[in-house]
Amino acid sequence: MTDKNPDKGYVALLGWSLNAIDAVDRFDRRYVVVAPPWAEEYCQQNDIPFVPWDFDRLNERSHELAHTLEDMGVDVAIPIFEETVEWAGAVNAVLLKNPRLLGQAMLFRDKSLMKRRAQLGGIRVGVFEEAHDRGDVIRFLKRVNQTLLKLDGDPNDPIHFKAFDKSGTAGHRVIRTPEDVDNIPDEEFPALLESHLDGWEFAVEAWIKNGKIEFLNISEYVTLGYSVFVPATPELEAHRERITEEIEKLIEVFDIDFGFIHPEYFLTNDNKLYFGEVAYRPPGFNALELIERAYGFNGYQGLVLAFDPKTTQEELDAFFPKEVVDAKGHAGCFGVYPRRRVVSRLEIPEETASHPFFEFHELSDPREQKVAKRSAFGTHWGLAYFFGDNAHDLRDLLKKQEELDYYV
Amino acid sequence: MSLKEASAMDDEAALIRLSGTLDMAIERLERARPFAKSRYQRPVLDVLGRIIAQPGGLDMVRQRAERMDAAGLFAGSDWDRPEVLLPQLVGNTLVSEDPAFQALEAANLARFLAVADGEARHSNLHQEGARHFLTQVLALNLKDLFGVPDEAARALGARQDVKRRVVTYIADHVGLNDVLSVLVSEIWRLLEQRSIQVGVVKDMIAQIAVALNERGTEPGSTRLGAERLVSALFGPTSASRDDPGLAVYIERISIADDSGLSREAMGFARAMHDTGLVSDYHAAFLTWALDHEERPLIPEALGLGSTGLDCWRHYRGLIEKLIRSAVSPATPQAAYGLAMLLDRGILHHTPMVPALERQLSLRLVGAARERIAIGFGPGVPPETQLLAGVLQVLGQPLGVGQGANPTCQSARAIAMWALNDPDYLLHLVTQVAEFDTLQMQFEGSPINSADLPAGLAGAGPIDADPVSVLLVAHLDRIYAEMGRLCAGRPGDPHTWINPQFHGWWVSRDCAVAVDVATGKLAGYEDFLRRFFAAYHPEHNGGRPLGHPQPAGIAVTDAQQRFVGWHAISILRVAEDQSGQMRVYFYNPNNDSGQDWGNGVVVSTSGHGERYGEGSLKFEAFLSRVYLFHDEPLRSQHGQDIPGNVIGAVSEKAIASWAADRWPET
Known part of the structure; x- marks a missing residue:
């Protein structure tokens, strides 16, 4: 050293x-x-x-x-x-x-406590409940759908099932039918149940010092579990002021003095912001790397500044750039899952390989030919990275990747 | 702006963009601590992989080679110590299944190149060492440099393209001078097989001519061999020695005296029969000689033997028409085909003269015409190309090659007909040329290729000789259809397809070494005994093989690993000069000389081979056979053959392609 x-x-x-x-x-x-x-x-x-x-x-x-x-x-x-x-x-x-x-x-570790605390603090959350066994899940599924005035036989609106102490998409299941409930393994209980919100899902990464936001990034999900990019589209960034207010509420309710938080939100069609959950650690999906690609600062080093009690305000001001305007472009990544039942090799789709936004991938060669059936959102086989100057083009490009075979 | 220019600009824009991405990826690698390098290597390799696929990409890699090395691209791998790398491993890495390894090797070679050219320095790699290493890499991969694809290369597809691009790039920068001797003997080896397609060989010779011209070589046998090749193409006679250009040459011979012309004619003939190559001057001379009234120079200029001369005397009118219509600056090789055709004496076969007359008046129409035009360009009319192709196929039946296409059966059939049944082949050519279809029968059911879906070769090859370009797409479909008609029959479908497809002379019984359903060996010892009894003169009553017989080979690579099933024909079995019993066979692959591992190296000359034949010692050959034809009425299964002889063959097979085919009992 x-x-x-x-x-x-x-x-x-x-x-x-x-x-x-x-x-x-x-x-x-x-x-x-x-x-x-x-x-x-x-x-x-x-x-x-x-x-x-x-x-x-x-x-x-x-x-x-x-x-x-x-x-x-x-x-x-x-x-x-x-x-x-x-x-x-x-x-x-x-x-x-x-x-x-x-x-x-x-509080950060228990999704149910977290949600109650947020609710008590006046933050808008969806309908949620704790589940200790499958019976709880079935009851919640029925009740949510009765509330929505569904008749027997109508397709159910989904609910979300999140194991209490797992992070990101691990242990996150979308439940539509009693059969889905049967597929939940015992070890994923207890869990948090949430109603499904239709809307725009996004995440925030916020570096906090002395109760104040030093840098606030909005990560726009194209499809949860598949793709994300930063900075968000102008349409989502238009809500930045409200989002900042929401983060300030979180800081107050959870009494956060310093560090880094990574909350998720829904912006519903009626233009309301719903709080999903918050984590007190770096996000998955290499979001910090995307931020580094877009803004040029290293998120982990930012973490050190935000946590270190000896950090000065001058250091912070020098380290963090100005949100959105200082971004060199939009950086996104796509988590690749094999789409076919049996795959033998990795082959980047031609239209991806030749797209000017495509940078590189970190995909592994298929080690086994058999593709495990996806139960929860599961883990992808690696990420493909993109960078470009137009957020809409990038979003559409990331969406398009879902239809392409990387493994054949 | 033409389409080509536009796409070149796109390529350039793509390259500039990729170089930006590469620089960004290299920066990340540079920044990373040694323990974290591996995470940032893969993105660099990923971008490299795309860059080397672009025209001009290798330049970009080379410019950054030193920087990538310093950034830690090779950290944690064998490549981090260039001084211990082995040139013989490079070729395989360049066709690795993992594109990251291909990129890594390309970056490594780019580093060697930068050091060899003095652009970069490396503490463990000296300029001379780097150059020597690259020379060895070139010499070991010459085949890829000049593109004679074999089965193994063909199976690799795009991976092979990367390798070829990298090897060519090295050759462009290191030069071929050091590897000239390897190259010259490689060319002679290829020429001895007398392929119809000599474009690749001509390219190689042109490269040598450039190398000789630019740098010269030490006097010696290499130089002699090289100059013989260059002069055969660019100046085989005294009036053409200085490569004066066609116009000057014609002027010179117009004023030459009789003995001068005779010397020219004989000079051309000697060079042509020495190499199998026809100089452009030779073609011009022949055309000129047609109108030289004083004295017939054609027989001399074709170097005809007694049979050929006899044909000349009988069919002079036809032969002159053939030269006039087939030999052109775009098709000089037709002269060699014609010379060989005449010396085969097949004009004395009654239907041949009318068949060739028909060919002379044939007009190509529709899709057939387009295919020939696509394959051979607009230099001369498609009819000229096709006629030249016909002369070559008939003159050099064993020179038919499949190109880079999985159509060994069709190529084999064309060669077999050219050898055995030349007027039937011309009948097929006429059908396709005029009607764009082929009609055959399978056990009485008519098959019409125009009604069938495309086969293995898709729309058919365009990288083969004109006759193949015309016929293969149709033959391939018919072959596939015959396969479909055999569906459900127990055993290998070739049993029925081969005689129906090729002709009556294919023996009606068929022995197969493996059980078709399980892929495991079945009755292998009997199979081997039966082959001895059918083909070995000492075990079949001394009967020579009358017609070529189709057979199936399990092709293995130099490490004895199974590559694939391949169609060949057995031509004859005979003792070579040293008394070794050998099988002489035709391989539709473009280069018969292949190393199949464990000492099974196919010889193409020096063991009594005729042009185009490959040969192996009887037992070595048998160790790679998995299917052959035999007469059903003659099934003495060679029980008299000693067990140790059979055992030795069996061992060779089990050590290679049959390694995992031993039946579970």
Whole structure:
């Protein structure tokens, strides 16, 4: 570790992410990676500062981790994954001598509590309920559809099923029929049930310092689980002011002083903003990378600034560009799923390969010929990246990808 | 702006855009810490893969080679240590299934090239070392440089195109001087097979001419061989030695005396029979000689032997018409075809003279005319191209090649008819030329190719000889239809198709080494014994093979890995000069000389082969056969053959194509 400034903060990254480590290693702050013991050898070989830790369950040993880091002189812990959010809360409660941070983290980890808290704070949310077993799901499905005045035999409006403590699209199911309910594995309970909202779904990435938004990005979903791009279309960015107000409400309701949040919203056809959920960690789908491509700053380094208590306002002002106007273009990515039952090789569709917006992909060659049936939204086989100057063209291009075979 | 210019501009715009993307991807790689390089390598390789597919793309790669190397493109792989890389592995990596590996190898070679040219430096790679490495890569991949695709290459498709582009690029920059000797012997090896299509060989010779002209070589055998090739094409006689251009040449011979003309004629004949290539001067001389009243120069200029001379005396009028109509600056090779045709004596076969007269007056119509025009360009009328093609196919039956098409059966059939039944072949040519259809029968049911859907070859090849371009699309459809008519019959459909398709002389029984349903070997030992009994002179009562017999080969690559099933014909079985029993066969593939692994290397000359024949020792050949025809009434299955002889053949098969075909018991 050279060129690190000892006058600036010392951060701990909770969770193993090579992208995050790479970015932070290139930054001016001291850092340490807290990750499972299997990473130890790798860290030794590559001179990555490392503290081994097993995150499997939060227990009395969280104090031990907090004190280990405190003794090292670490100023703050940054959660990299959903599973380390409450660890970061527990550790930061000690490091920053603020016990409230643990409670706050628990709110972020429990989708049901999170939603109730938001509702209590006057934030608009859809109809939701907790489910502990399949019976709860069936009841919710029926009730939602009775409310919608559907008759027996009419196709149901879908409901959404989200395992309590999974992140992103993992554990997220769309339920239409009792048969869908039967397909939910036991381990995904308890879960949050939500009514389906027709509308425009998008996510926000917000870097926060001293209760104030330093940078607010709007990520427009083309299709949930498939594609996203930043900055959003002018039509969505037109709502930026209202969205900013919504984020400020979240900051107030969840009592967020610093860090990074990643909430999801619906803009319905009647022009109302519904809060979906919020995470206190970097988003999946490499959204930070898209932001870097569009704006030129590294999101992980931004995270360090937002968490580090020693960060100055001048640093923040110098680091973050101006939203939308400073973007060099629109960056998007598409998660590729094989569309055929049996595939033998990766072949980028010709019209994609020759499109001026297409940059490159990170798709793996098919390791197995058999395609697993998608149950939940599941994981894609890799991402294809796009960049261009026109948000509408990019959106249409990303949409178009859904009809193309990358694996044949 | 023409379409071509417009598309060139598109290409350029695409390249500029891709270079921007590449630079961005390289920057990300540069920024990454050593431990995170691997994540940023793949995007770079992905963009590289698209760039090398663009015209001019390799220049761009080369300009950035040093920078990509420094950025860590090779970090964590064998390529990070260029000093230990092996040139013999390059070829396979360039056709890797994973485009990332192709791109990686292309970037690596671009780095070697930059170092070899002194544009870049590398701490573990010296300029001389880099150049030497690239020379070896070229010499090992010459085949790709000059594009004679074999089965293995054809199966690779676009992957092969990448390889060819990269290898050609290296050759353009390193030059071929160092690899000249390899190249010269490669050309002689190809020429000895006397293919009808000599475009590739002519390209190679033109390259050599340029290389000799630009850089010269050390005197020696390489130079001699190279000059022999160059002069055969560009100046085979004393009046053409300085390659004066056709107009000057005609002026020169117009004032030459008798012995001078005779010397010219013999000079042309010697060069033509030496190489199988016909110089443009030769073609011009022949046309000129038709109107030279004083003395017939044609027989001398064609270098006819006694049979040919006899045909000349009988059919001079026809032969002169054939020269006038077929030999042109666009079709000089027709002269060689004609010379060989005359020496085969087939004009004495009664129907041939009227058949060729019909060919002379034939007018191509409709789709058939278009196909020939597409395949051979507008230089001369399609009729001239076709007539030239007919002369070549009849003169060099074993010179028929399938081009880059999966149509070995059709090519084999054309070769077989040209050899066995030339007037039948001309009958087929006439049908397609005039009616754009072929009519055949399968066990009494008429088949009309015009009614059938396209076969394996789609609309048919355009990269083959004119007769093939005309016929193959139709033959291919008929072949496929015969296959459909055999659906449901137990066993291999070739049993019935081959005799119906080719002719009465194909033996009616058929032995197959594998069970068609399971793909496993079945009754293999009997199969081998039966082949000995049918074809080996010491086991079949010393009967020579009368007609070529179709057979199926399991083609393997140099590592003995199975590549695919392939159609050939067995021509004869005989002892070579050293007393080894060999099978001489025709391979419709464009280059018979192939390494099938484990010492099974097909020889094309030096073991008693005639032009166009490939040969293998009897046992080695048999180890790759999976299907052959045999007379049903003569089924003594060779029980007298020693078990160890059969066992040795069987072992060779099981070590290669039959490795995973051993039946489970």
